[in-house]
Amino acid sequence: MTEHHERRIARAEKWYRRLLCVLPSTFRAEHGHDMVETFRDQSRHEFELGGVGRARVYWLRAYLRLFSCGARERLAGLPVGASRSRRAGPFGIALRFLEQLTQDARFALRGLRKRPLFTAVAVGALGLGVGAATTVYTVVDAVLVRRLPYDEPGRLVNVWVTNPEWRSHEILHQWWNSLALSYPEYRDWREGTRLFEDVAIYGDEYATLTGFRETERVHVGMATASLFEVLGVRPSLGRAFLPGEDGPTAERLAILSDEVWRVKFGAQRDVIGTAVTLDDEQYTVVGVLPPQFRLRSIGFAGGADDGERAVWIPIGQPGTRIDRGNRSFEAIGRLAPSVSLAAAQSEAGVLLAGETDPTGQGARLVPRKEAEVGGLRSPLLLLFGAAGMLLLIACGNVATLLMGEVGRRGREMATRGALGAGRARIARQLLTESVLLGLLGSAIGGALALVSVDLLVALAPPLPAVEHIAVNARVLLFACGAGLFTSLLFGLAPALRPAPGLSGMAPTGREQSPTGTDRVFQDGVLLLQIALTAVLLVGAGLLMRSLVTLLSVDAGFDAANVASIRVSLPEHRYASSAEIAGFYDGVLERIESIPDVRIAGGTEELPLAGELRLHTFQIEGRETGADERPPAARRSVVLPGFHETMRIPLLAGRSLSRADAAGVQSVMIISELMARRFWPDRSALGATVLYDTIRTIVGVVGDVQQTALDTDVEPTFYVPHGQLPSAEMNLVARTDANPQQVIELMRAAVLEADAAVPITRASTAQSFVTNAAGSYRYRTLLMLAFAIVSAALATAGVFGVTARAVTQQSREMGIRLALGAGEGRIVLATVRRSLATGLLGTGLGLLGALWAARLLSRFLFGVQSTDLSTYTVVAAALVVLSLLGSYVPARRVTQLDPADVLRAE
């Protein structure tokens, strides 16, 4: 059993110990300790037998059993017999109340068991509603509610430099207020600040970790000595960096992540003082971070997260830049107690702008929590809102059901009233029943959430805090709360209904005919259900159309049957351009000779797999004015064959080839948009551009969706690898065979060329296209699931209300049939009311959807939030559903035998 398992068991045990409070104190004192130990023993046993899944089932059962045992022990402790409610004083009143409550509960339970169909439908509907809401809440809890794993996280803020000059630039404007810091800026800021307790910066690097069985490329964090102090994180072993160990005097020290310490060093405690080898340099280990430590890079506008850093080293190692030009460090600060964000922001603005800077720079402060999860808040709350609507609809079903029950049980209620039960007592009885239903619904919903959360996580696009997404105590509490809240909501209406007197007893014991208010209440509930369903259906429809539009976007390349692997050459072993170029030329030849490979090439970054950097250049013969920004475009270094492999069409000129090597004419090819934007009225072919050197444009290729499917394409230029080698490249190969197999052959080809080269990514090009639509697909799927369940529940609602109306009116209908009324007229008379409600609900719902869809508009792509066809389809669907839901039960009217009806009179 791993330590991780033991921790889980310890957590479950803690809860068990807390829950022991349901037992009487004498019992607890006598056996509580032993019970916890037995619980621990059995938890371990269940874990060994079936892992966490089996243990969870056991825990749930043990908790529930604890509750029932606690209740029985406490009841057993009460004095027996009628005498127990005779005591006076507050204790007597409490006892009587408790006694009545258990009586009510027992009675309600018996009643529910006698009506299995009613109970199953009500609990099922509630379970679906609570389950959906709880599942989404699980994610909301992990991402939005959970505390960040730092000390007093509320005082932590990320700090960005703002540069108003960039605001008007066509490309740079998206980063104008999220610029990173340089080391000297940090020093100035730290020296001058009075409103921050302390500040820190951190950055990223990748290094080759050697000395273990496998050579590995690892994510390395660079930090100032102040970082861990600012976060309030203490290493679980050893120490943090000390002042003076960063910057120009940086020493080769390392702090390991908990994972690296466990996996690479076997969790040995004497690791402190030993060395790790990064890029052939030795770093002395001074500390190990605690297991819960996380520090996500926020990146530009919430860009891709590269995961946790394996090793931390001080900023300023020899060979890395810490001058003002290297502004690549994210900044984080801890505000002094009771300092406002605005005050700290203006102070940071002054300190970071510096006196010599004429550009009007400032600072922008973002609370850490906001920085980590800000972008996720609205999509999550959107789904949460949808799940809440589903819960309300389910709630409506149960309310209608209960209302019908009250009508059907008029005789029972009247008898109880006649026997002396007060109105309040009867109301309480009914309320107890709904609360019981609510609790049962919560249990089903909680169980549903347990199952569906795993599914939700498996389907989800990458989320932060994904490891925290689990059903925990807070989530279960939420499920309970949701069940109880809704049960009170739907239980209150029938309970407050005027109690029938003896006169309410129908002579033959047949179901009471409904009072006017009952029918209005039922129609109101139905109206609400259909309206909410309309909103959900419109939402799902709009998202679905967005997804379809997104999937039909021409990405500009053909990803099918393309295999890719990413190779990161260790810089310390491949120092010169010639060495790097030589390595990739050799590997490309090997890959091309794989029998299944038709054509191969390489690129800095695959389309839809990441961002290409923006580079500025000068067009020869065109001067850039002093206050004008130079033109900029995205750049990719490519190996010959890349465009052919990805089937990016060549529109003019020629493609790149092996002949475009060092020492011959420097060339580049550009994308169609780049040609159109910078050479609008002439051919770009033959034009010369000053980039790293003077390059001639020799070809124009089609535009490619590089970063995402739902953004505009950007101007891009491609430089031959032979003339500008890059250490990190993605090799691609088109094949007729299974790309997965080809990936393995490509890997072998790379390792044949150099066995100590880390391969940092291997996947099909198609997988990036699939991922690019991931969050759209995810939202659409969830919304669609909610909408379908809602539609089913609403239809069931229409069905139920009409069916009841049919039963109640069967006498009238029978007489009318006997008097010769046609079947069609009778059916129409029965369905008319439900249908009218359905139509009105649809109309109201569509109006509501029109408003709600505006909230949705930022998640839509290629479709307006007022899209007419979606609304039309939804309206038609709801009308059909209302028709179906009311026609089926109404048909029963025609099967009435008038003779039977009259005989019953």
Place this chain on the structure above:
Amino acid sequence: MNPSVLRHIPLQPRDYLILLTLARGERHGYGMIQLVEERTSGAVRLDPANLYRALKRLIKQGLVQDAGRRSAPDARDERRRYYAITNLGRRVVAAEASRQAELLELARGLTGKEQQA
């Protein structure tokens, strides 16, 4: 039969199982759960709450007694409280067993005759 024994007959099935497991020797809580589960091939699964509820009752009735805490080899040598069956408990189990045997005989006799007829 001794009236102090008869007072406890018939035994509830759960109490009967617990006493049976203790008849073979002292055990701690989890040991009893395991043995019961094993004996009934998983049909009866006790959990701490209902086990200790039953134990509390059996102790009060004088059928089971606390045998003190000591280290348990089957729980990683952590210390656990052990329970033992009392003499009265032994006699009650024996009485319950013979009662059930008689019932079984009776049932066999009845169904046997039916088959012959």
